[in-house]
Amino acid sequence: MDLDELVRPILDLLRRADDRDARITDLAGPDAHEGAFARIGAPLSLGPGDEPLDLAALTRAVAATIARSVRTLHPRFFNQNFAGADPIAVIGDFLGAALNTTLATYEAAPVFTLMERAVLARLAALAGWPAHEGLFVPGGSFSNLYALQLARLRVDPEARERGHDGAPLVAFTSTHAHYSLKKAVVLLGLGRRALVEVACDERGQMRPEALAAAIDASRARGERPFFVNATAGTTVLGGFDPLPALADLAERHDLWLHVDGSFGASALFSAAQAHRMDGVARADSLAWNLHKMLGVTQQCAAFLVQKTGSLRAAFAAGAEYLFQPDKPYAEYDSGDLTFQCARRVDALKAWLTWKARGEAGFAARIDHAVALADHAAARIAGDPRFLLAAPPSWVNVCFWWIPPDLRPLAERTPEVDATLHALAPRIKAAMLRGGAAMLGFQPIDGGPNCFRLLFINPAARCEDIDATLDILDACGHEALA
Secondary structure, eight states, rough: OOOHHHHHHHHHHHTTTTTSSOOOOSOOHHHHHHHHHHHOOOOOOOOOOOOOHHHHHHHHHHHHHHHOOOOSTTTTEEESSOOOOOHHHHHHHHHHHHHOTTTTTTTHHHHHHHHHHHHHHHHHHEEEEESEEEEEEEEEEHHHHHHHHHHHHHOOOTTHHHHOOOOOOEEEEETTOHHHHHHHHHHSSSSSGGGEEBOOOOOBBBBBBHHHHHHOOOOOTTOEEEEEEEEEEEEOOOOOOOOHHHHHHHHHHOEEEEOOTTTGGGGGGTTTGGGGGGTTTGOEEEEEEEETTTTSSSEEEEEEETTTTTTHHHHOOOOTTOOOTSSTGGGGGGGGGGOSSOOOHHHHEEEEEEEEHHOOOOOOOOHHHHHHHHHHHHHHTTTTEEEEOOOOOOOEEEEEEGGGGOSOOOOOHHHHHHHHHHHHHHHHHHHHHHHHHHHEEEOSSTTTOOEEEOOOOTTTOHHHHHHHHHHHHHHHHHHHH
């Protein structure tokens, strides 16, 4: 089979990633997509009597998949906390898939094991950690889950053998933290009541005084606080929790401090933005997703722990068929440091991209994104068609589109909020139908739905911001009509 024919549309996609004339998406339902694949002779359904597709049909299927997928590489894709995959990372993903191995053991992945150790060591150094252990996991949600498990075993080592003894352990996180914490306490058998959400300020940053009060209240109820999750770069507002103050509280109360830097830890690459991560050197563990701000393809999530030996103590099962201590280089095996067995070689694409761009390239990418966010915030603040919904932070800008009869908006009332809330999904639907730009919407702290621009793609420019705001305004009029 001539694989060049199958690969050519993918390479063309990468070469045309910055094409602003291409549609980001088509707002089509399942029937439309299924019908399109059926018409090219490659139906989405699978059945026992299906004949294998020939090369021409497979090539059509690849082209149809590209045409009907969301182009997250597009410069006006502002919808998620990732965008603009680096082509070098795509090549790394391709190479890793072609070699098709696992990071469980050194003998199966010698080069990848060393790459992973090198990437993790440099990340730990950027965080100011003199010692560390870690690994790549399937996303920041896993990092948060692992951190909770390590913290739980620190206060109750017997839980590994005995299980949870019913002691009222309590973890703390902010009201703007990632929802994975809510799922993690359930998965660990602690229950949703074990997670206390702490109030934030208008930037989505946890209030240290509110955390102190929550800890005191928990102790007064006879509970045992054991864990604090600090968020560095919240999903919606881009808030960075005040790490030095939270570290003080964690030390005072002997709590495990985890920093969920899935979104924001990459600020450490930028001399101008690294201050946002001040205090991370005092954390016990850190989540860091390179597939967000650095453009490495999904997923590429690092989990780091300061205390060596913690991961093995938590997860080691000693499978004799795999982890033989007397085989060559057994000390490099990482499979017993994690809940997983087989692991993707995500370190490869991170290492390859790092080598291609350098830390200066990563810093330039971060600084460009922050500059775009600053431009967007200033542009919105000076335009009566829009109103900022929160102080801008990091690379996040949240705002409302204001209907013409409410401009300039002098005061928000329940009636105004109801109008804004109902308009946002209708405007988003109109934007998806147009396909020229894409951004998300959500409420903040119980308020009306607002739009969120996320600046991550280095191909985005100031004119893309202006064009997107004009598109949104036109879609607003369409939604009103």
